[in-house]
Amino acid sequence: MLLGDLGAEVIKVENPKIGDDTRTWGPPWATNKDPNDRSTPESAYFLSINRNKKSITVNLKSPSGIDIIKDLVKQSDILVENYIPGKLDKMGLGFNELSKINPQLIYASITGYGQTGPYSNNAGYDVVIEAEAGLMYITGEEDGPPVKVGVAITGLYTHGAIMAALISRSKTNLGQRIDCSLIECQVASLANIASNYLISNQEAKRMGTSHPSIVPYQVFPTKDGFIMIGAGNDKQFKILCNIIDRDELMNDPRFATNSDRVLHRKELVSLLEERFKNETTDHWLSLLFDKEIPFGPINNIQRTFEHPQILARGMIQEVDHPKAGKIKLTGIPVKYSKEDLKIRSPPPTLGQHTREILSNLLHYTNEQIAILEENDTSDDEFESNIPRTTETFCKYTKCNT
Template sequence: MMRVVPSVPPFLPLEGVRVLDLTSSLAGPTATEILAALGADVVKIEHPGRGDEARDWGPRFFEGGSVMFFSANAGKRSLALDLKDERGRDVLLRLAERSDVVVQSLRPGTAERLGIGPDDLRARNSKLVYCTIGAFGRRGPLAADPGYDPLIQAAAGIMSVTGEPDRPPVRVGVSLVDIGTGVWAALAIVAALHEGVGRTLDLSLYETALSLLPYQIADVLAGAETPGRHGTAFPLIAPYEVFPTADGELMIVAGNDRLFASLCEVLGLPELAGDPRFGSNPLRVEHRAELVSLLRPRLAERATEELLEHLRAAGVPASPVLDLDEVARHEQTLATGMLQELAGRTIVAPPLSADGERVLHRSAPPLLGEHTAEILAEADYEAAEIDRLTAAGVVRVVQAGNEPAR
C-alpha cells in the first residue's frame, strides 16, 4: 500500500489574535508583520490623507507605494482613520475593546493627548497588550526627542565603531536598529500574550542599539580604552577579516588556534603557526599588523575560487564578499525558500521554518484604506454610518486590486 504522508498544518500560533497597528516607518511595521506571519489579524491604522510615511520612501514599487513599505507590511489589512477626529477616536476605542494587542510608535505624549494611551485603552480592555515603540525610551533627557535608525546609530555609538580606522564613521548599510527593535517588540508581545494578563510594554530604538553593543559597553565601563573602527576586522580575534585575492575579496575567519594552523598550511606558511608572536589568539591580536602583512601577499596571489576550495577542504570558514544581486540569485538563497512570490513581486519571507515548512507572508501589503469598510462592519458599524464617516473624511474607503506597478 502507498504510505500517505500527512500534510504539515500551517504554523499560525497567533491565529485568532487581533492586533491594532498604529505604527509607521520600519521598526513597528516589522514587529506587526512578524505577528501577521504567525497568524495574527493585523489591522494597520493609517491617516486617511497621507497614510504611513514609508509608502513614499523611495520610488513607486507597487500600487500602494515603496519597496520599503511593501517589505514591512505584508499580511495586514489597512484601516484609513483620522485619530484626531473624535469620531475616529471612538472607532479606535471600539476596536480596542475587541482586540488583543495595540502597537503604536507615535511621538512621545501623542497617544495620551489623543486619549488612546495605555491607560485609556486598558481601562476598557484589561487584558490588552499595549506596546509602545519610541526613539529614546520613556525616561531621560532625550525621552521627548524623535529618532530614526541612522540618528540612533550615531547617538548610541554604533557609527563610532563602524568604518575604516583612518576615515570618518559610517552608517551600517542596513536598517539594523529598526529591524532589531521590531524583532524585540514582536518577542515581547508574544511573551505578554502567553502570560495572558495584559501588559504595557515599552521599547525604543536607543535601547535596542545599546543591546547591540553589549561587550563593548561592558568593557568600557570596566576601564578599557574606547573601541575604535577596524574596517572588516574584528578587534578581539585575528585573523578575522576580509583579504584581497587575485580576483576579488575573501572573508576569512580563523577563530581558534587549530583554524589558524590550517589557514597557514593552505597558504604554504606553516611556520607562522609556531611563531611565538602568533601562538595564541591574544598574541595574534597584539601582533595583528605583523600577521596581516604576512598573510596578505600570499592571499593576493591566488584566485578566490581556488582559495575557497582549499580553505573549505581544510575546514577554515571563508566566504567571498558578494553583492546583493549575487546573493539574491545564489543557490543557497534559493535553497532556503526565503524568497516568496507575492502580488507579482518577490519578497523576503520570515527567517523561520516549522516542521520543515517555511513560514510565509499570507497576503500582499494593503492599499491605503483597502479594508476600511470590512473592518468597520466587523465592529458593527452600519453601512450608513460608514458612508457618513467617509463623507466627513474620518475614514477612507478604497476598493481596488493590489497589483504591482510596472
C-alpha cells in the same frame, strides 16, 4: 511584520490622505500593472516591510476616528505605536485609558529615547540614534569617517518583548506596557564593545571588518575581489595556514595563540594579505569549502539572491500585489518543524481593508461606514515620533505558532 509572519492578523492604521510615509520613499518604485494607472506607484521600501498586513485609514483628529481605535482595541491583543510620549495620552489613546477597555492589551511603544528621562520628548530617527548611541562611531575603516549601519534593529527587540509579554499574560491574564527605545536598543547592540569599555575603560575605534579580540577575522583582498575569513580559534588558524600553504605561520611564536595574534595583528595581517591577493576569490573559495573554516565572498545583492543556499531555503517569494502585479519579496527567515510559514498576503494598498474591517470585524452598518467616509479627512498635522506614523494591531489568537 514579524508578528504577521508568525500568523497574526495585523491591522495597519494609516493617515487617510497619504498613509504611511514610507509609501512615498522612492525611487525605486514598483511599476503599476495597469499601464493606464497614472497614480503614484508603491515604493520598494514600503513593499519590503508591510506584507501580511491589512490597511485601514482612520482620521485620528475626529471623535469617530478615536472611537474606531477603541473598538479595535476591544478585540485586539497587541497595539504597537511610535508617537512621541504623551501624544496618544492627550487623545485618550494612552495605555492607562486603553487598558481599562481591554485589561489584556499588550501596548508596545517604540520611541527615540523612551517614555522617561530628559530626552524623552525628542523625536528620533534610527540613523540619528546610531550616531548618538556610539554605533556609528565604531563602524567604518580605521582611517575613514564613521558610517551608518545598513538597517534598523529596534523592531527585533520589540518583537521579542511582545512575545515575552504574551507568555506573561497567559499566566496573569493581564497585559502590560512595553517601553522600547531606539537609543537603548542601540546601546545594547554594542555588545562586547560596550563590555570592553565598562569593564576595562577601553575606548573603541573603527576597525573596518576586523575584530578587536580575534585575529584573523576580517576581509582580505584577492586577485579579483575580496574574501571574508573568520578563524576564531587556534585550531581554525592552523587549518587556515595549511590550506593557504603557509605552515610556517602556525609555528611562529608571534602567532601561536589568538592572544599572540591580536598583539601582532599588523604583522600577521600583512603576511596573509600578500598570500590571498595572489589568487582569485573562486580559487580560495574552492580550497576553503567544507574545511571547518568560516569564510565567505563579499557578494553584491545580485549574487546574494542567486546564492544556492538562499534559493534552497525559500528566501525569495513571489506574491500578487493588487496594484503592482507579481512582485518578489524576501521570504520568512525562521522555519518551524510544525508550521510552513509563507507570505499570506501582499503589502496592502492605502485603506484597502477599511470597509472589510469596519464591516466584518467591528460590525459597523453600511450607513455608519458611509458617514465615516464622508467625514474622513487627513490627520497629517498631528505630531508623531516619526511624522504620520502608524499603529499596528495584532490579533494574536489567530497566530499559527
